[in-house]
Amino acid sequence: MPTTNHRRPTTRIGYGFDSHEFRAGIPLKIGGIALAHDKGLGGHSDGDVLLHAITDALLGAVAAPDIGALFLPSDPKWKGADSVVFLHEALKRVRGAGYRVANVDASLIMAAPRIGPHAAEIRSRVARLLGVRADCVGLKAKTPEGLNLENAAIAHVAVLLEKAAAARRSRKKSKT
Numbered sequence: 001m002p003t004t005n006h007r008r009p010t011t012r013i014g015y016g017f018d019s020h021e022f023r024a025g026i027p028l029k030i031g032g033i034a035l036a037h038d039k040g041l042g043g044h045s046d047g048d049v050l051l052h053a054i055t056d057a058l059l060g061a062v063a064a065p066d067i068g069a070l071f072l073p074s075d076p077k078w079k080g081a082d083s084v085v086f087l088h089e090a091l092k093r094v095r096g097a098g099y100r101v102a103n104v105d106a107s108l109i110m111a112a113p114r115i116g117p118h119a120a121e122i123r124s125r126v127a128r129l130l131g132v133r134a135d136c137v138g139l140k141a142k143t144p145e146g147l148n149l150e151n152a153a154i155a156h157v158a159v160l161l162e163k164a165a166a167a168r169r170s171r172k173k174s175k176t
């Protein structure tokens, strides 16, 4: 039988996935940014597929319940909710566990609109929300080649957390 390591790890990884369907006549929000498009993402909240995947990656990294368990889709409280609320709750749990975000890396998959022209704005918005530098947020945009998913938006996110105490120590060290 292997022995159990009871020490709190220095770093933890998290992974999140989400998908939403495009619907005509609703606003499109990705990474907390409103994008001009003739369709938005359906869902109980504002449908922000990227913030949902980041939220689940953060929650997963600290082994917390997932976004669907914390914010029940059947609860009318979350109808049309700003997904930033979900992200803030996940960050609260990350801090409570004694960690902070080191970096995140995301892949967005959708046929339209093109994300490239908005990537810098999305990255800096997500960085502000997470309290990290913009160069700690990776964002790749792909089209769903061969997937036959022209009406869906998909996000995959990996996140790395570092122990908050370790982060403080390394900041102090870099000053001296």
Ligand code: MG
Pocket (backbone or CB within 6 Å): 018, 019, 020, 043, 047, 048, 049, 052
């Ligand atoms: Mg979602």
